[in-house]
Amino acid sequence: MKFFQYLAMFVAGTLFLYVYGQIMPREGPVWSVLYFVIGIPALIFLVYGIQQFFKRLPGA
Known part of the structure; x- marks a missing residue:
């Protein structure tokens, strides 16, 4: 689960910085x-x- 959290942060951060x-x-x-x-x-x-989203997921 941690892997997907870090992957989501990396992808979202990269996309945000590119668009910004x-x-x-x-x-x-x-x-x-x-x-x-x-x-x-x-x-x-x-x-x-x-x-915070990943903390609220069931099983986190």
Whole structure:
């Protein structure tokens, strides 16, 4: 079960960073800071959500 949890976090994190990198503009100092200020907490929240999902599954 742990393997699937780590696999889900890896796939979701990779997909999130790819899509986020395509959407978010990176030009200029303000956008460069916002790129990390928004992206890193969002990624942490995504991984936390996946962990909570797997904890609630029966047999976990």
